[in-house]
Amino acid sequence: MRTRPLFAVGAALVVALTSCGAPGSGSTDSLVLADAYELGGYNPVAGYGAAGEAKVYDGLLRLTGGTGMPGFAPALATAMPAPDAAATVWSVPLRPGVRFSDGSAFDAADVVATYRAILDPASASEVRSSFSMIDRVEAVDPLSVRFTLRHPYAAFPAKLLIGIVPSESVATPGPATESPLNTAPIGTGPYRLTALEPTRAVFEANENYWGGSPSVKKLTVLYVPDDNTRAQRMAGGELDGTSLPPLLAATFAQRMSVQSNTSADWRGVSMPARDPVAGDPAVRLALNHAVDRRAMIDNILGGYGRPAYTPFAEVYGASHNPAVSFAFDRARAEQILGAAGWRVGADGVRAKDGVRARFTVMYNSTDTLRRDLALAFASDARRVGVEVDLEALSWDRIEPRITQAAILLGGGSEPYDPDTQAYNTLHSPSLDPSAASPYDNASRHADSAIDAQLDIARRSADPAVRAAAYREVQSRYAQDPSHVFLVHLDHTYVVKESSWTMSGPILEPHAHGVTWGPWWSLQSWTR
Numbered sequence: 167m168r169t170r171p172l173f174a175v176g177a178a179l180v181v182a183l184t185s186c187g188a189p190g191s192g193s194t195d196s197l198v199l200a201d202a203y204e205l206g207g208y209n210p211v212a213g214y215g216a217a218g219e220a221k222v223y224d225g226l227l228r229l230t231g232g233t234g235m236p237g238f239a240p241a242l243a244t245a246m247p248a249p250d251a252a253a254t255v256w257s258v259p260l261r262p263g264v265r266f267s268d269g270s271a272f273d274a275a276d277v278v279a280t281y282r283a284i285l286d287p288a289s290a291s292e293v294r295s296s297f298s299m300i301d302r303v304e305a306v307d308p309l310s311v312r313f314t315l316r317h318p319y320a321a322f323p324a325k326l327l328i329g330i331v332p333s334e335s336v337a338t339p340g341p342a343t344e345s346p347l348n349t350a351p352i353g354t355g356p357y358r359l360t361a362l363e364p365t366r367a368v369f370e371a372n373e374n375y376w377g378g379s380p381s382v383k384k385l386t387v388l389y390v391p392d393d394n395t396r397a398q399r400m401a402g403g404e405l406d407g408t409s410l411p412p413l414l415a416a417t418f419a420q421r422m423s424v425q426s427n428t429s430a431d432w433r434g435v436s437m438p439a440r441d442p443v444a445g446d447p448a449v450r451l452a453l454n455h456a457v458d459r460r461a462m463i464d465n466i467l468g469g470y471g472r473p474a475y476t477p478f479a480e481v482y483g484a485s486h487n488p489a490v491s492f493a494f495d496r497a498r499a500e501q502i503l504g505a506a507g508w509r510v511g512a513d514g515v516r517a518k519d520g521v522r523a524r525f526t527v528m529y530n531s532t533d534t535l536r537r538d539l540a541l542a543f544a545s546d547a548r549r550v551g552v553e554v555d556l557e558a559l560s561w562d563r564i565e566p567r568i569t570q571a572a573i574l575l576g577g578g579s580e581p582y583d584p585d586t587q588a589y590n591t592l593h594s595p596s597l598d599p600s601a602a603s604p605y606d607n608a609s610r611h612a613d614s615a616i617d618a619q620l621d622i623a624r625r626s627a628d629p630a631v632r633a634a635a636y637r638e639v640q641s642r643y644a645q646d647p648s649h650v651f652l653v654h655l656d657h658t659y660v661v662k663e664s665s666w667t668m669s670g671p672i673l674e675p676h677a678h679g680v681t682w683g684p685w686w687s688l689q690s691w692t693r
Contacts, residue, residue, distance in 0.1 A: 174184045179263065196384040198690075199680040200408040204531070205367045205389045207353040208359065210329040211283045212342035213293035214469055217580055218682040220689065221369055222267070223329025223353035223383070226258055226277065229582070229673040231687065233428075235481055236582065238323045242272065242330055242354065246323070251317040251628045258326070260309045264376045266332050267351075267358045269416075274305035279333035281313075288339035295596060296580065297325060299624075302463045318625045320632060321583035329353055346634035349450035356689035361635045365389045378491045380689040382666075387680060391532045407661040408678055411535045415658040423663055425656035425684055426656040429674035430481060430581030433539055434609035435527055436573045444525040444572050446518075448506030449552065453650050454492040456499035456550045457543060462653055464540045476640050477577060477588040479654045481673060484633035485584040485623075487640035494575065499550045508551070516551035524553040529574035531558035539652055540574045567607050575608060575649075579676040584636050585624050593620050611648030659683040667692045 175263050208214050210223060218229050228241040240246060242264065247256045264272040281303045293655050299319045315322065332352050336343070349357055356375045361368035388405075390396045396408045400418070429578040437453075438442040442449070459473040472479070473492045495588050508516040508523055516523035529536040537558065544554035557571070564573060566578065580586035590603070594612035616639050622634035657678035661668075669687035 169666050195382055195387070197685075198388065198404065200388045200390040200399060200405050200659045200679075201679040202391050202393070202396070202409065202415065203389070203677075203679045204391075205364065205387065207343075207348050207430050209345050209347040210280065210331060211289050211291055211336060211344055211345065211347065213291060215681075216293055216296070216328045217675045217677065218327030219675075219677065219686060220329045220353070220356040222351045222354060222359055222410055223331070224264075224355050225330065226260075227323055229327065229672060231670045232255070233671055234673065236485075237674055238326075238497075242277075243326070247313075248328065249322070249380060249627075253322075254315045256313045256322055257306070257314070258311050258313070259376045260311065261354075261637045262309055263375065264354050264406040266354055268331055268332070268370060269555055270334070270352075272330070272332075272354055272380070273308040274311045275308075275333045276330050277311045278303050279307065280330045280654060281335050281341070283331075283336035283339075284328075289336075289342040289645070291342050293328075295590065295606060296503045296586070297601060300325075305332055319585075319627075319629050321585040321624070323584045324580055324586050327582075329355070329579075331687050346547070357385065359467065364688065374546045375689070377689065379690070379691065381522070382688055382691050384686065386686070393534050397660075400512050404662070405612055407659060407684065409657065409659050409683060412470040412658045413466070415466050415660050419659045421489065423661040424658065425661055426651075426658045427471055427671050427674045427683060428481070428580040429655055429657050429676075429678065430479045430587055430655065430657045431674065431676045432477055432479075432577050432651055433536065433574055433650045433653050433655065434474060434577070435540075435543055435650055436575055437611070438569055438570075438572060439610045439612075439648075440569055441571070442521050443552070446506065446508075447524065447646055448502050448508065449646050450650070452499040452502040452550060453543075453547055453552065454647050455502070456552075457546045457650060457652060459652055460494065462539060462542050466535070466542060466681065467653060468629055468658075469643070471653045474651040474654045476651060477591050478584065478640055479581075479587075482584050484629075485636040490640040490644045492644070496550055497678070503551060503684040510551050514548075514551060522553070523551060524555065525558055526555045526571040527570050527574055528557045528559050528564045531560060533636075536574045536576070543574070543650070543652065544689060565604055568604055569610055573608055575605070576676050581673060581675050584632070585620075589620050589624060592639065592648070593617055595677070596612055607648070609648040611646075613642065613646060613648075615642050630642070657683065665693055 226240045226243040227238045230239050232236040244259045244261050247258045249256045299315045301314045301316045306312050357369040360370045368385045371380045371383045373379045390412050437450045439445040463471045477487045507518045529540045547554045590606040594617050619635040619639045623632040626632050668684045
């Protein structure tokens, strides 16, 4: 959840290929990419690679590409998992002969240990709540495991994408963020981490990879958090590729390949229930009509996106309710506010019972796209008499204030089923805060009717029942929104021209660094 002004690229493009390995040379097998995400934290137990994008790990399943919703295929499993008639017991056969990067053999004990560590409160895993449907996981024999769920869960294949670690690496309980796996990962994946510095990570091909040694033999990832700096270094010929905000990426269109992938990644504003202004149902509803989503898409995303009214994008087919939207209508927003007692003052800002219509929206200080969306949101709110103060903060300063102030959030970290896309965002807060991410339902809004429909959809194995429940969730949400969802993004990337045959498109999650984009299946690249 934590996961721009136009930058004129003035640096001349270096035509001569650099020794760090530009793919256009036709003779190198190395890539240098720049990412906005900090390096390290390579521990699946802490949530790393939950959508299956980790290069150093394999999950039991992997994603298949293509347009629309991706499918699943066996990875460390040898076949798709088989549920029993009640869909509460799932059996998974495992691939023989696989070894971890440290040379140890992979078997069922490693699968069991990985999932148990995620669920262990001692790990304090931020993704623990995402696996709460698992009651127990057991080794049937060395090459098969059995998951027993607390209830039927049709979306369970999406929970089999996360990487598997050696059982020895999680034998001692403790906080996942303090595990050696964060800086020295041990996986079965196509790449091994061979060097790690604060601003540079080097991955080399696993020559003993069970799926065959990758053709791209070396991947260097540089940590460059500033968008404009990444653009400058891309223009200067230092990089083979990077992710950039849409308008900034578009400045490269005449000299490099600008690529985009559709995502279910959303941006929106949480509206904390505790706040006397943001928590007022009339204010939440009015602001959903006051924001000009189309202008945000055109002017901030450069056309790379779609309006978001709920977390459910059109890609969810029958589970998406096309009848649910909030028309851009300032007059309607003003009428809603006025009817609720929010009267316009002399300075144009409304007030009710002595309370000024003013609240704070926090956004991550390193993310200029969130900044620009926050500025647009504040401007639209001010035009209907609601004053929004903006604060640019680091995540460690945002987190303690989640329930006190609004946040320009992103979501869609596991978008490969409607359940994993929306449940944690819209379901009432967990009664056990230790089992949930603090960003789950950041508004802390509770609606028992929405909860009931989300639970019906989560527990049903009937696609028609699930789809109907999700459509009802959206209908109910539109009556009393807990967020102001703004946009679904297309993720944009700049790539130096090369002779590589790259990965095709895939629906991307919230994470959109260089583990995604053209590089999401780097191990499959060929010349």
